[in-house]
Amino acid sequence: DGGITQSPKYLFRKEGQNVTLSCEQNLNHDAMYWYRQDPGQGLRLIYYSQIVNDFQKGDIAEGYSVSREKKESFPLTVTSAQKNPTAFYLCASSINSYNEQFFGPGTRLTVL
Amino acid sequence: QQPVQSPQAVILREGEDAVINCSSSKALYSVHWYRQKHGEAPVFLMILLKGGEQKGHEKISASFNEKKQQSSLYLTASQLSYSGTYFCGTVGDNNAGNMLTFGGGTRLMVKP
Numbered sequence: 001d002g003g004i005t006q007s008p009k010y011l012f013r014k015e016g017q018n019v020t021l022s023c024e025q026n027l028n029h030d031a032m033y034w035y036r037q038d039p040g041q042g043l044r045l046i047y048y049s050q051i052v053n054d055f056q057k058g059d060i061a062e063g064y065s066v067s068r069e070k071k072e073s074f075p076l077t078v079t080s081a082q083k084n085p086t087a088f089y090l091c092a093s094s095i096n097s098y099n100e101q102f103f104g105p106g107t108r109l110t111v112l
Numbered sequence: 113q114q115p116v117q118s119p120q121a122v123i124l125r126e127g128e129d130a131v132i133n134c135s136s137s138k139a140l141y142s143v144h145w146y147r148q149k150h151g152e153a154p155v156f157l158m159i160l161l162k163g164g165e166q167k168g169h170e171k172i173s174a175s176f177n178e179k180k181q182q183s184s185l186y187l188t189a190s191q192l193s194y195s196g197t198y199f200c201g202t203v204g205d206n207n208a209g210n211m212l213t214f215g216g217g218t219r220l221m222v223k224p
Contacts, residue, residue, distance in 0.1 A: 033211075042114070042199060042216040043154070058211070090153055097211060098203060100144060103153035 003027070006091050006104035013078075013085070013111050021076045021107045023091035031097050032074035035090045036060060037106075043090065049074055050097060078109065086111045113137055115202045117215040124222045129188045132218045134200030136181040143176050143183040144201040144212060147194075154199060157185075162205060187220070195222045 004025040013019045025032065031050050035043040045058030049068040063082025068074055074093075078085045088108050092101040115136040122130055134143060142161045146154040160176035160183060171188045187194055197219050201212040 035214075043214040045211060045213075048211060098142060100156040100159050101201075101212065102156065105153050 004091060004093050004102055004104040006089075006107050008107060009105065011107055011109045013109065015111055016080045018077055018079050019109070021078065021089055021091075021109070023074045023076065023104060024072055025074075025093040025102075025104075026072060027093055027102065028071070029093035029095055029102075030071070031094045032068065033092045033094075033101065034058075034064070034066065034074070034076045035092065037088045037090060046076065046089075048097075084111075085109055114213055115200055115215040117198075117200055117218050119218060120216070121219040122221070124190050124220070126192060126222055126224055127189050128222075129186070130190060130220060132185040132187075132198050132200075132220070134183045134185070134202070134215055136202045138181065138202075139205040140176075140178065140181050140202050141205040141210065142203045143174075144203075145174055145183075145185050146199045146201065146214075147196045148199065148217075149196045157198075190220075190222045192222050192224065195220055 007022045033048045034046040037043050044060050046064050047066040049055035052071050055066050055068050065077045088106050090106045091104040094101045115134050118133045144159050145157040148154040174185045176183045197217045199214050199217045201214045204210040
């Protein structure tokens with residue numbers, strides 16, 4: 001079955017700790033994205049990658065970092081520099097930046 | 113720049129119709145529509161391209177007015193399963209590399 005997976009589903013972190021969220025896809029998509037969603041709000045773009053070994057900042061990249069060493073994988077690191085990291089994080093992929101995006105199930109991050 | 117959706121919320125009785133609007137201040141190449149159930153990932157509904165035809169399947173359809181940079185999503189004879197938050201996403205009509213930008217969402221509740 002082709003799809004996009006994220007792990008873990010729930011993540012708890014202490015203040016001052018970095019944490020990495022996993023995103024894997026087997027759809028052979030070139031483009032991958034990370035979004036942040038706060039309660040009752042829309043989706044805000046953190047980072048995106050249109051091709052392996054290349055990525056660009058989105059609207060709210062401060063305090064986050066990514067890598068794209070493999071086509072299938074686009075992990076997101078939430079660093080201690082992110083002031084308010086508690087949120088629902090969604091990863092998505094698409095054939096290219098103009099096509100529909102397919103979303104993973106999301107990771108709910110809570111900072112204690 | 114984020115597209116503006118209206119209304120922000122709507123409550124329907126089963127079988128009633130609804131229209132959700134999405135408006136942008138910039139020239140658009142495409143408009144995407146997604147539906148998100150509470151706690152889940154957004155699911156792609158349809159995409160409307162500049163110069164393309166009105167899209168639809170079953171009782172959900174959409175239109176795209178390129179001159180006004182507006183799109184509308186039509187839900188006819190609504191079912192309980194239509195409940196959720198609907199997001200439009202827009203891609204600007206200029207150089208390549210434009211990213212999908214999501215609106216703030218419209219919360220739809222269908223009651224029996």
